[in-house]
Amino acid sequence: MSNITDLQQALRGRLIQQSDAGFDEARQVYNAMHDKRPALIIQAADTADVVASVNHARINGLDVAVRGGGHSVPGYGTCDGGLVIDLGLLNHVVVDPENRIVQAGGGCTLGGVDHATHAYGLAVPGGTVSSTGLGGLTLGGGMGHLSRSCGLSIDNLVGAEVVTANGDIVHCSEDNEPDLFWAIRGGGGNFGVVTSFAFVGHHVPSVFAGPTFFEPDAQVIRNYQRLVQEAPWELNAILAFAQAPPAPFVPEAWHLKPVIGILSCWSGDDDQDEDLPDMVASAGKVVGQAMWRMPYPQVNTFFDELLPRGLRHYWKASAAREFPEGAIAAHMEYGTKVPTIEGGNFIFSTDGACHQVDEQATAFANRSACFSSALSAIWHQPEDDQRNIQWVRDYYDALAPHSDPGAYINFMADDEDMDLDSNFGAKYLKLRELKAQYDPDNLFHHNQNIPPA
Numbered sequence: 001m002s003n004i005t006d007l008q009q010a011l012r013g014r015l016i017q018q019s020d021a022g023f024d025e026a027r028q029v030y031n032a033m034h035d036k037r038p039a040l041i042i043q044a045a046d047t048a049d050v051v052a053s054v055n056h057a058r059i060n061g062l063d064v065a066v067r068g069g070g071h072s073v074p075g076y077g078t079c080d081g082g083l084v085i086d087l088g089l090l091n092h093v094v095v096d097p098e099n100r101i102v103q104a105g106g107g108c109t110l111g112g113v114d115h116a117t118h119a120y121g122l123a124v125p126g127g128t129v130s131s132t133g134l135g136g137l138t139l140g141g142g143m144g145h146l147s148r149s150c151g152l153s154i155d156n157l158v159g160a161e162v163v164t165a166n167g168d169i170v171h172c173s174e175d176n177e178p179d180l181f182w183a184i185r186g187g188g189g190n191f192g193v194v195t196s197f198a199f200v201g202h203h204v205p206s207v208f209a210g211p212t213f214f215e216p217d218a219q220v221i222r223n224y225q226r227l228v229q230e231a232p233w234e235l236n237a238i239l240a241f242a243q244a245p246p247a248p249f250v251p252e253a254w255h256l257k258p259v260i261g262i263l264s265c266w267s268g269d270d271d272q273d274e275d276l277p278d279m280v281a282s283a284g285k286v287v288g289q290a291m292w293r294m295p296y297p298q299v300n301t302f303f304d305e306l307l308p309r310g311l312r313h314y315w316k317a318s319a320a321r322e323f324p325e326g327a328i329a330a331h332m333e334y335g336t337k338v339p340t341i342e343g344g345n346f347i348f349s350t351d352g353a354c355h356q357v358d359e360q361a362t363a364f365a366n367r368s369a370c371f372s373s374a375l376s377a378i379w380h381q382p383e384d385d386q387r388n389i390q391w392v393r394d395y396y397d398a399l400a401p402h403s404d405p406g407a408y409i410n411f412m413a414d415d416e417d418m419d420l421d422s423n424f425g426a427k428y429l430k431l432r433e434l435k436a437q438y439d440p441d442n443l444f445h446h447n448q449n450i451p452p453a
């Protein structure tokens, strides 16, 4: 029997109990909707600490939550009364520039990875907000400013070190434990704790990027679709239904008014830089535009100030191959009613390089989608919960008849609509069988949970 004293002695990292100083800070996750009180928080310092924590939880029948960056909107990185394995100290990044291999700890933030890889002129395709955890983002798929040009995060993953539910340390890749490697690329945190990821980095020292805001008009959506379909893959473009920020390049009359935005990120050579602003602006009547050449990490900090830890979040996911007229009408109705400056509907373009990977090659669902929506309500006060949550639900319901059956698991709410069975489709049975092999008792279940077969 492993008791707390044994566990404490086995650790190099920190063990925090409810009565300890720092407990309140250590228990916080990014989304303030989740105010949980675990019995124990282990801030693991290395793989051995993760093994000790997993063994302790399993032997003592404790509920386990694994936390990477703590950004999960449904709050999977924490639990009440159980053991939280916080990977935040596993934030090493080691770059092999000759082979372009980037080893990154399971608790890295995207900003941490960008910082380290940029020194070598390399980039690992991640997301759009620097404080997001690499762990949860990658295990779900990982889409962001380089998806069209370089693929999803998982498409650039070449190996991982995983601590499984029985405390084994497994190295998986295409050649070693290929089934586990398949499952962790899109199957979420179901199969173990990833202590280290290995990616192939891309040579992207700088990008030409920035937002263009348009007057809300259905034609902008149609033109955005055409722009993405016709542009080279180096053009990554996120369509946003949001409020115009009170930024210097936006006329005051438009501040906090509903707009449609295109957040572009050109990762190709700089010989296109001059033409890009006009190319994007041609989608509609421009309210304001700011595009410039910047170091790649900067494009992942645009939202950082707007989205600190401690706001309230409720998100839903939707995906589609195109924008039929019914979807465009839904966007015009609900996309122009975004309740706050922080929230919005952010639609990632996931064709291009993402479509070069075979649907069956990874667990990631619905690879053929071209547009992946994060319907994101984000607000400050609990009294505004109902209004914000309802906005997302109404918007989601209006889009549903025009959407694909599946969507991106990292943007999903943990509620009645998260139907993983139809989301993963034919892959679901294989995922359930692999879950039974690697985690038969469902120790890792604070995630988009796949029950063991």
Ligand SMILES: Cc1cc2nc3c(=O)[nH]c(=O)nc-3n(C[C@H](O)[C@H](O)[C@H](O)COP(=O)(O)OP(=O)(O)OC[C@H]3O[C@@H](n4cnc5c(N)ncnc54)[C@H](O)[C@@H]3O)c2cc1C
Residues within 6 Å of the ligand: 030, 065, 066, 067, 068, 069, 070, 071, 072, 073, 075, 076, 077, 087, 106, 107, 126, 127, 128, 129, 131, 132, 133, 134, 135, 136, 137, 138, 139, 140, 141, 142, 143, 144, 188, 189, 190, 192, 193, 194, 195, 307, 313, 410, 411, 446, 447, 448
């Ligand atoms: C503000 C914001 C912006 C976002 N932007 C993007 C974006 O641009 N692109 C995108 O693809 N997604 C984005 N997301 C969604 C994001 O991918 C998910 O929220 C993801 O779960 C965050 O991972 P995390 O490690 O920070 O979360 P956590 O809450 O720590 O963990 C989430 C899940 O992953 C598991 N997990 C985390 N790390 C590990 C690990 N090392 N080993 C095993 N399991 C692990 C956890 O157990 C949990 O189930 C965003 C989310 C937010 C809140």
